[in-house]
Amino acid sequence: MSRRLISRRHFLGLPLTFLLAPHVAWPARGWAATTSEERKRTYTADVGILYGLLSFRLDGALSEAIDRAAGHYQVTIAGEGDGIANRIESRGLLRDGRWVPLEGRSWFSVKGRESRSEVRYDWVRRTVEYHFRGETFFLRRLRIGDDLVQVPEGVHVDDSISATLNYADGVWPARVDGSYETYLVRRKRMDNEGPDDVQRLYRAELVPFALKVDADPVSGKPTALCDLTGFSSWAKKGEPARVTFGRDRRPELMSMSLILGTSVKIELRSV
Template sequence: MDRRQFLTLPLKLFLAPLLVNTAPWRAHAGPETRRTAYDVDVGVLWDAMTFHLPGALEEAVDRAAGRYEIKAVGQGSKIQNRVESRGMLVDGRWAPLEATSWFLVAGRETRSQTLYDYDRRRIEYHFKGETFFLRRLRVADDVLTIPPGLHVDDVITTVLNYTDGRWPPQPDGSYQTHVVRRQRPEKEGPDDVSQAYRAEIVPLAMKVASEPETGKAAASLDLTRFSSWAKERQPARVIFGPDRRPESITASLILGTSITIRFRGQA
């Protein structure tokens, strides 16, 4: 995972829940719009480096027409982000059409774009970024075929489907779907690079349980399949409110890295 990707993956995973409205799903006349503020605090190397990212999320979800457009923009000291996603309903579930992200951390930039074509059953994936310490470049440009019968999400549609009750749980209570990522070796280190990269479709699982102390829903997300910074057996943790929207998110990564996201309601 590159220098900013270790920050941007958790940001993309965890800012997305803020972009949805209440559950369960119901028909609405016209799009629902919402603007929500967030704060992200990141510490690297046991807080030898720290970043604070305030931002706002804007959403327009038209459940009657089956369309959504979502944007998250933040700017802090030495860190900026812009994440956008648009999509539609496909076979009763939200599905992405295009997802883009741009991050600038300490003067270094990373970009990604993913395009989904359901008529042709293909996904076009582009990524460019640097590794954290040695600034080695990673570039991926690839096209994937969507297997028959497989639903593919991005971060936004994963949360939309969960919030709207369109993502049914498994018998063990877990939620399982598939997402697109840059293919990487299982033991890839933060500065390891390859001459060429491909994209791949991989499973994403989320486990939700009730907290004994508060009764609130809490989800755990295993990031080890997506980030060389993630710790084994230490998943990220998301605490949801009664409306199935997150109240706080925390993740502990390697090399003394921590991420905390707090939601401040509508801006």
């Protein structure tokens, strides 16, 4: 498989990692019943660009290994289709009653454009080391970002996988209004950045990420709305991604409507 390098990591990457993270819904702080667990799942992602002029279907598998006694997890996600492929590797640990990431790597390819990122978290020094390299989708302009970000005391930082674990396990406390908020690291960019806009140098920054969860009026299942405009220049203002969870707080479906007639739908299945 070719490994040239896109900068559409968050175009497909954020919904993939959020939805495809390990979905083990253990009772909050009641993890002694099972010390370790390994699971495998499959997923399908359907992507349409330019009102269906370009369409892609990706089929993949997820493998997870979680050791509750030792307090760590490791996840591998890999998929491939005609003109599209992805691979995500993540590991983390249990710290102060919540899952936190230690290292995450991702690689995505869409129509020959590739992106690659690597993020390391040091919880002793409270720093996040961020590296990103990729091409824009249409003009294949190169974006490169390398930075070290300090994490302030009292700020909880997740990646998509640790956030999903914390929600599923009930250890991500809700705010007064019932929403959930954490912080993620992202490539720092202009608010009006277009799909092919490029800066000479990119830094990283911590930004809030929020979930507003309500019961679906028809199915009764928990449904969350996620504003992704802070993470992708493809996201639409006022049109958040929609995530449907099972009754066990595990994600089942994610749908997104993006700019330029782009849509993403991801479904997760148990093996």
